[in-house]
Amino acid sequence: MTGKHDEPGSGKLLFFSRTVLSVMAGGGTLDNGTIKKLIEILDKEAAIYEGLLKLSREKTDVIVKGKVTELEGITKVEQSMILQLARLEETREKLVALLSEELGMNADDINVTELEKVLPKDQSEELSECQKKMTGIFRDLKDSNDLNAKLIKNSLDYIDFSVNILSNAGSSGDLYGKSGQSNDPGKRNLFDVKL
Numbered sequence: 001m002t003g004k005h006d007e008p009g010s011g012k013l014l015f016f017s018r019t020v021l022s023v024m025a026g027g028g029t030l031d032n033g034t035i036k037k038l039i040e041i042l043d044k045e046a047a048i049y050e051g052l053l054k055l056s057r058e059k060t061d062v063i064v065k066g067k068v069t070e071l072e073g074i075t076k077v078e079q080s081m082i083l084q085l086a087r088l089e090e091t092r093e094k095l096v097a098l099l100s101e102e103l104g105m106n107a108d109d110i111n112v113t114e115l116e117k118v119l120p121k122d123q124s125e126e127l128s129e130c131q132k133k134m135t136g137i138f139r140d141l142k143d144s145n146d147l148n149a150k151l152i153k154n155s156l157d158y159i160d161f162s163v164n165i166l167s168n169a170g171s172s173g174d175l176y177g178k179s180g181q182s183n184d185p186g187k188r189n190l191f192d193v194k195l
Contacts, residue, residue, distance in 0.1 A: 034098055035123055041092045042130045048081050048088070049137045055081075056144040063151045 055074050062070045093107075100107040112131045116124040 032123075034095055034102065035119065035127075038092065038095045038099070039123070039126055039130060041088055041095065042127075042134070045085060045088050045092070046130060046134050046137060048085050049134065049141065052078060052081055053137055053141045053144060056141060056148060059148055060144065060151065063148055063155065066155070 055078055059071065059074050062074060096107050096110055100110055103110075112127055116128055119127065
């Protein structure tokens with residue numbers, strides 16, 4: 001079971017792969033209200049993930065342009081959205097626990113695929129659409145986050161290169177004279193040079 005703190009892009013599809021709803025083995029009675037609440041929670045989570053995807057794409061432009069203050073602002077908004085997701089995820093986990101009791105099953109055995117087999121067609125289709133939507137959002141979010149990570153790494157590499165160039169800029173080509181003594185014993189680099 002994935003935790004509520006799993007990050008998008010981590011390769012985990014939250015609960016879809018292992019934890020949403022399984023009805024086959026339990027044989028209990030399923031409350032339609034619980035399923036509707038679950039679908040509502042999933043829709044809310046999907047909307048927040050779409051917002052995170054939009055922010056991630058905005059972040060790409062901000063990183064390319066080197067706008068650090070805007071990047072900090074986007075990060076703060078992302079943190080707020082992640083806290084909202086954590087609250088929704090807690091609610092979703094409670095609903096799954098309730099469903100597991102109703103069905104007489106272990107909550108870890110509950111998943112979308114199994115639930116689709118026993119739900120009425122309209123709810124099954126709605127749950128399936130929600131799963132497809134979130135899977136697509138997760139894939140796009142992962143791609144966007146991977147691109148942003150590469151851009152940030154490139155920026156850091158460039159900064160490191162620039163610092164190394166600047167730290168060596170004032171040094172002359174010959175550090176030692178004919179006698180083997182330093183030409184300028186008082187001169188020191190302020191930065192460690194990466195070799």
